[in-house]
Amino acid sequence: MYHISCLALVILPVLLTVAPAIAQTPVYQGQTTELSIEPNPGDTYTWEIYNDPTINFATVAGTAVADGEASFVDGINTGPTVQVTWLEPGIYFYKVTAVDIAGCTNNLKVGRIEILESLPTAELNLDPNEICINDDALIIVTLTGNPAWEITVEESDLDGNVTGYSTYSSIEADENPYEIAVSPMQTTIYRVIQVKDKYGENLDPSNSVSLTVHPLPAKSKIYLKE
Numbered sequence: 405m406y407h408i409s410c411l412a413l414v415i416l417p418v419l420l421t422v423a424p425a426i427a428q429t430p431v432y433q434g435q436t437t438e439l440s441i442e443p444n445p446g447d448t449y450t451w452e453i454y455n456d457p458t459i460n461f462a463t464v465a466g467t468a469v470a471d472g473e474a475s476f477v478d479g480i481n482t483g484p485t486v487q488v489t490w491l492e493p494g495i496y497f498y499k500v501t502a503v504d505i506a507g508c509t510n511n512l513k514v515g516r517i518e519i520l521e522s523l524p525t526a527e528l529n530l531d532p533n534e535i536c537i538n539d540d541a542l543i544i545v546t547l548t549g550n551p552a553w554e555i556t557v558e559e560s561d562l563d564g565n566v567t568g569y570s571t572y573s574s575i576e577a578d579e580n581p582y583e584i585a586v587s588p589m590q591t592t593i594y595r596v597i598q599v600k601d602k603y604g605e606n607l608d609p610s611n612s613v614s615l616t617v618h619p620l621p622a623k624s625k626i627y628l629k630e
Contacts, residue, residue: 433522524549549601
């Protein structure tokens with residue numbers, strides 16, 4: 405019995421798709437992308453990720469997964485489609501090895517992908533959670549990412565109606581956590597709907613917090629007993 409090993413470096417039609425958006429969309433640290441190739445009947449496929457562009461992709465195994473810089477979802481790196489979670493920013497290369505029915509192996513360097521720093525986020529807390537009308541509270545915004553930041557805070561009522569927006573710019577590292585003084589006249593829900601930092605913009609960056617506002621007690625007449 406003979407084992408046939410037909411090794412060649414070839415260019416095959418390969419499709420890179422980034423879920424859930426198109427491939428041209430920037431990919432950020434912590435996100436998962438989908439890599440896929442148009443399959444040929446009977447072929448099997450194995451994927452590798454490289455973090456060093458100077459090595460021979462045809463003969464040297466990729467080490468980005470072992471180095472903790474990327475991971476295959478559920479550990480699956482075989483098949484015409486795989487998903488990769490990018491754990492560190494940087495420039496990576498991906499290769500697929502296709503083996504046909506005859507046992508011939510075609511090594512293919514699929515392409516290059518740049519992973520950007522993770523998107524910035526905001527975590528909101530209140531101090532205190534309840535006030536009376538005309539009192540103040542602090543919204544405490546803890547930011548991740550790379551300064552300087554810009555944030556947009558949305559205000560809404562208990563029925564979900566948006567009552568206002570406020571934007572705060574040029575927030576530096578020594579201002580994080582960032583404090584915003586508020587004094588609403590009714591119970592108000594706050595959330596950050598946009599965070600920008602040095603590397604990117606996040607349009608779904610934060611939790612919501614609800615500041616309960618109590619009315620002042622009604623004034624009562626005071627009577628003097630004769």
